Amino acid sequence: MTFDLAPFVERRRRFAEAIGDALAIIPGAREVARNGDTNFEFRQDSDFYFLTGFDEPDAVAVINPAHAKERFVLFVRPRDREMETWNGRRAGVEGAIATYGADAAYTVDELDAKLHEHAVDRPALVYRLGNPHHDGRVTRLLAEMRTVRTRGFVTPTRVDDPGPILHDLRLRRRPEELARQRRACEISRDAHREAMRFARPGRHEYEVQAALEFAFRQGGSPRNAYPSIVASGPNACILHYTENTRRMEDGDLLLIDAGCEWGYHASDITRTFPVNGRFTP
Template identity: 50%
Template sequence: MPTAHQARRERVLEAIHPGALLVFAAPVALRNNDVEHEYRQHSDFYYLTGFDEPESVLLLRSEAPHFVLFVRPRDPERETWDGPRAGVEGARSLFGADEAYPIAELDERLPDLLKGMPRLYYALGGEGDARVLAALAKLRRRERQGAEWPTALIEPAEVLHELRLRKEPEEIELMRRAIAITREAHLAVMRAARPGAHEYELEAILRRVFREAGSERPAYSPIVGSGPNATILHHRKNDRRMNDGELVLVDAGCEYGYYAADVTRTFPVSKRFDATQRAVYEVVLAAQLAAIERVRPGSTVQDVHAAALDVIVDGLIELGLVEGPRTIALEEKRYQTFFMHGTSHWLGMDVHDVGRYRRGGAPRPLEPGMVLTVEPGIYVPQSAGIDPRFAGIGVRIEDDVLVGPDGPVVLSADVPKTVEEVERACAG
């Protein structure tokens, strides 16, 4: 029975035949001086191999050997410092490579491995460009000797990212686990929020719950925005003191098995919404529910956004924040002061996952197996002319939704969302 990674490689090989695909591992990134950031493998590389070491290169060939890895060799001294390496033998025995070589031999061996391949799928713009172009130049110089070489250099996203866009059952299960952990973290911060606490205290709880449950890392830097900070879409300082009577917006998800969760909830610091906060919240919730209903085969991401926008505009007019009539408000985009972003993005190994949103110049239809977020919001700035009752209120509600054969499957449905559910969760 092939592993998930092997099955993915086989689908890629079928799609690129005749040709080769080349992916470089993510580089190690320096944080400052000689201190490194935590290492995370390039999602494409991990998707096809399950191999999470740096200084590695993957080559898939439509002719044998089909699966070739270049990796760091075993090095007892370095492994004492940095941990064990699979090495060349491990690349074969543990990860199933047909052939494996030390990474130092890449420049020497790559031309021969690309010889006879009419097409090379490789994403230009990375650290491997010079080495790939040097290998192609070396083959070009051998043309008079009868060498054939890749004359077409093709962006691999058209093959690889289209596969990643449609999730297999084992991928959905990993996402469900990431979301289940994320749920526990959101419940924990709802219980812990109180006047006088700081945003970073909630961030610390999120990170602790993620890690205690076996998550490798947050899928992105947690956003904890209280009071007016909730109107900053990507607020990340998380350093403000929370006050009585405010809302706090928490946008946080963990990563599990290289798959991301992305969930946002907004809740009252003092455990209960006041009437104004509740009015704004109910508009956002109604917009989200309308948008989720559009997540079904044949709809588009633009349809999902349009469904949310219709409800948001009606709500803003009713609240007195936007002047109607509705058609003019939409035409003149009067809502953009309060709702300025799209409603959805793909979700998977990357929190903003890969895959095109348009095909043939038109929005692409949703298909079963795709996963996207649904996250409308209302953000009322503290500006002159704004009704002071609403100024500084920010509300976003975000769920992770699978396109099922018959409609939406809300993977994060267990995270409290209605006003009553949120207040119960805050009360503990």
């Protein structure tokens, strides 16, 4: 999928208008270890992606509408030849500017120092509390800026949740966003049709799941929107059944609740049909 910068520029413009002269700190998602040297599959935080389009872990966006030059700053992992050999390419600070439109970019280890600079003359922070990795950083920033305030500068005295602003922006879809949403739905529709075609007595639920999710990937979806529910017979009475291990029998109904994600837009489709393909009159 080709990266289109324009929608993210427009989203940041609308977000900046809403926060005025406050300073927004929007963290991205972090990688989570599964075991050994393996992490769980990474998915970016939806609010962070909505504003930046940046799909790497451990990044932080700082939006400072009143700043003379650095209104949109990305803090990212540095380029690292060895780590990129193991885990894939990184944008680095150069790519954060060239590809993702940041006014400035720094490595993430510079975040604390730069936040001190950006917080001067800002009356409020816009940050969602509840992030175990960043809450301490924000509370320390507020405490340390009190000293700056005694020297006559304006510094943040409150923390506002960005959620109401961002979620209202995300709720009101623009044409290009609706097109991505429809594409996610189209891929999921085609996958459900393939699952209906593939299902038959004697096959297992996980085989139908495999056919369904193959169609997701074939359509260009990188991931499921949520774990696929492929529930035959009595399993359909379990609302969030995900074992998907039962061998289907003639006369069973099969409930499939599954959807894919495309361009960070999710679909959600549920259908129930007879495994043998014959409905009763």
